[in-house]
Amino acid sequence: MDRFRFRLYKDRLFKTAVILFSFSSVLPLLLILFYIFKNGVAVINWQFLTSLPRPMGEIGGGISNAIVGTGMLLAVSCLLAIPLGVSAGIYLAEHKTGRLSYLVRLCVEILQGIPSIVIGIIAYVWIVLPLRTFSAVSGGIALAIMMLPVIVRSAEETLKLIPDSLKEAALALGVPYYKTILKVVLPAGLSGVVTGIILSIARVAGETAPLLFTAFGNPFMNFNLLKPVNSMPLLVFNYAASPYPEWHTLAWGTSLVLGVFVLLLNMFAKVLTKKWKVQF
Amino acid sequence: METESNTGAISVIEFLDAVKNSGKTKRWQLDPFTTPESIFRALLYGSAFCMVLLLAGILLTLIIESFPAIKAFGLKFLFSKTWDPVTEEFGALPFLIGTLITSFLALAISIPFSLSLSLYLGEYAAEDFLSSLLRSAVELLAGVPSVIYGFWGLFILVPVVRFIEIKLGVTPYGVGMLTSSLILAIMIIPYSASLGREVIRLVPIELKEAAYSLGATRFEVIRRVILPYVVSGITAGNILALGRAIGETMAVTMVIGNSNFIPRSIFAPANTMASVIANEFTEATGTLYLSSLVEIGLLLFVVTMVINILGKQIIKKMSVQV
Numbered sequence: 001m002d003r004f005r006f007r008l009y010k011d012r013l014f015k016t017a018v019i020l021f022s023f024s025s026v027l028p029l030l031l032i033l034f035y036i037f038k039n040g041v042a043v044i045n046w047q048f049l050t051s052l053p054r055p056m057g058e059i060g061g062g063i064s065n066a067i068v069g070t071g072m073l074l075a076v077s078c079l080l081a082i083p084l085g086v087s088a089g090i091y092l093a094e095h096k097t098g099r100l101s102y103l104v105r106l107c108v109e110i111l112q113g114i115p116s117i118v119i120g121i122i123a124y125v126w127i128v129l130p131l132r133t134f135s136a137v138s139g140g141i142a143l144a145i146m147m148l149p150v151i152v153r154s155a156e157e158t159l160k161l162i163p164d165s166l167k168e169a170a171l172a173l174g175v176p177y178y179k180t181i182l183k184v185v186l187p188a189g190l191s192g193v194v195t196g197i198i199l200s201i202a203r204v205a206g207e208t209a210p211l212l213f214t215a216f217g218n219p220f221m222n223f224n225l226l227k228p229v230n231s232m233p234l235l236v237f238n239y240a241a242s243p244y245p246e247w248h249t250l251a252w253g254t255s256l257v258l259g260v261f262v263l264l265l266n267m268f269a270k271v272l273t274k275k276w277k278v279q280f
Numbered sequence: 281m282e283t284e285s286n287t288g289a290i291s292v293i294e295f296l297d298a299v300k301n302s303g304k305t306k307r308w309q310l311d312p313f314t315t316p317e318s319i320f321r322a323l324l325y326g327s328a329f330c331m332v333l334l335l336a337g338i339l340l341t342l343i344i345e346s347f348p349a350i351k352a353f354g355l356k357f358l359f360s361k362t363w364d365p366v367t368e369e370f371g372a373l374p375f376l377i378g379t380l381i382t383s384f385l386a387l388a389i390s391i392p393f394s395l396s397l398s399l400y401l402g403e404y405a406a407e408d409f410l411s412s413l414l415r416s417a418v419e420l421l422a423g424v425p426s427v428i429y430g431f432w433g434l435f436i437l438v439p440v441v442r443f444i445e446i447k448l449g450v451t452p453y454g455v456g457m458l459t460s461s462l463i464l465a466i467m468i469i470p471y472s473a474s475l476g477r478e479v480i481r482l483v484p485i486e487l488k489e490a491a492y493s494l495g496a497t498r499f500e501v502i503r504r505v506i507l508p509y510v511v512s513g514i515t516a517g518n519i520l521a522l523g524r525a526i527g528e529t530m531a532v533t534m535v536i537g538n539s540n541f542i543p544r545s546i547f548a549p550a551n552t553m554a555s556v557i558a559n560e561f562t563e564a565t566g567t568l569y570l571s572s573l574v575e576i577g578l579l580l581f582v583v584t585m586v587i588n589i590l591g592k593q594i595i596k597k598m599s600v601q602v
Binding site: 008015018021022024025026028032035036083084087090094100101107108109110112113114115117119120121122124125126145152176177178181202205206207213216237240248251258259266270 | 316317319320321323324325327328329330331332334335337338341342345392393394395396397399400401404414416417418419420421423424425426427428429430431432434435436466469473497498499500502523526527528529530534554557558561562573574577580581584585587588589592
């Protein structure tokens with residue numbers, strides 16, 4: 001009798017512990033969001049988004065250069081990673097077996113696991129050293145290397161799901177192979193491909209480590225791809241480490257903008273997978 | 281018109297051919313640059329091959345760039361505890377120790393939370409509103425940029441840790457390995473939790489029902505049926521999470537305190553392999569200094585690669601079994 005009660009008691013205790021631990025593990029998320037909003041909301045206004053950082057000591061100033069820089073970096077990386085990643089994904093979906101496919105899958109898996117700081121070193125050696133200057137291009141290339149594995153895998157996974165009958169129907173009508181892929185297979189799996197691209201952008205938009213010695217940061221506005229640019233994560237990192245309270249306030253505001261941007265991208269990708277399913 | 285339909289006809293034949301002997305297709309039967317068809321195939325092939333080239337290039341670059349340091353220090357690099365840019369003596373031992381301690385401590389802190397999360401989401405409340413809310417929150421946690429974790433840690437967590445250190449009577453740095461491990465633990469919980477949930481949901485219902493019908497409580501079912509069944513999946517999730525903790529840079533760099541000596545306690549400032557690269561790479565003057573930092577990058581690359589492959593291999597074996 002007592003033993004029976006003891007077992008029930010243990011069961012209940014365990015359930016309570018599981019629930020307690022589960023919900024307390026999202027506590028940091030709430031705390032982070034709370035502090036970012038609390039300290040960031042007051043900073044954000046039109047001037048914050050459109051003006052340049054002021055010299056230290058002066059109140060005010062904005063992060064327009066970082067927003068433009070992040071935009072440039074993302075544009076360069078998308079331009080490089082999307083075509084390459086999607087076509088490699090198509091290759092893998094079209095060649096399910098084979099030695100090269102196996103090798104490529106392995107490589108993509110390893111690429112996905114490379115620490116971001118190592119990618120920074122690579123972009124530094126490949127681009128910054130030959131050009132002899134930190135630049136937006138080198139940062140964009142570093143981010144592109146980080147985006148590639150995500151894009152390749154999502155494109156492959158989605159395009160694999162497209163039934164062969166669809167492709168066979170197109171080929172039977174005499175449509176060339178490349179048109180079959182571009183006009184039949186790719187549009188049918190577009191939602192998955194687009195979701196993958198959005199997720200990869202969300203992955204790199206907040207990356208700082210690969211930019212430390214590629215894009216480097218820049219207190220001024222810069223539109224030149226071959227010059228250093230600032231980006232929102234870099235600005236947060238540099239200002240957080242500084243001793244000036246004004247800069248800390250700017251960093252809180254930037255964290256809010258960046259965090260909301262990344263979380264929105266993630267949520268958008270999630271909604272997209274739900275509403276715009278690949279179904280056959 | 282004539283040529284276009286021709287192209288189509290050739291391509292269908294070629295396609296059927298490819299289907300017939302897939303795997304050993306002769307892709308270059310046609311002149312590669314005459315038809316859009318072959319150009320397209322060449323592009324696909326080329327971009328897939330690019331992935332291989334990219335990885336090989338990264339590995340080669342790391343090896344070549346770290347060659348001066350490898351030549352100068354050899355294996356001593358791993359065991360020497362002096363890191364002195366002035367005398368150009370470089371040993372990575374402090375950073376290896378820093379990385380090992382922070383990442384394993386983070387893993388140890390995260391396991392109760394991630395295991396509870398995967399049990400709750402996979403077994404206790406698989407489909408209700410609250411659990412889907414919790415799941416979204418965990419996914420969002422995985423999406424927060426690491427620099428924001430670091431910033432938050434620096435301004436909120438560091439004072440808390442400093443307060444605890446004062447209470448404990450140790451030197452109140454605030455920043456240090458404990459703070460880094462806490463931040464890392466928060467960051468890796470989502471990864472092991474999501475994989476754990478997946479594998480727990482794969483446990484066959486018959487097994488659980490059999491145990492329940494024998495009068496087992498839910499705790500006993502979890503302990504005797506579910507956990508033994510998913511142990512390799514949970515292990516894989518934790519191995520992958522460990523890989524992330526080892527490679528994580530920004531959050532750690534901001535709260536670890538950057539000290540190039542072997543830490544004396546878990547409260548002391550230290551440096552990890554990733555954080556020392558982030559801190560010193562731009563100020564590294566001299567070939568030996570730079571290539572020593574690159575060699576640390578190479579070590580980091582190899583370690584995370586081995587860990588990732590190990591984790592994924594376990595998952596693959598599981599999915600065959602299931």
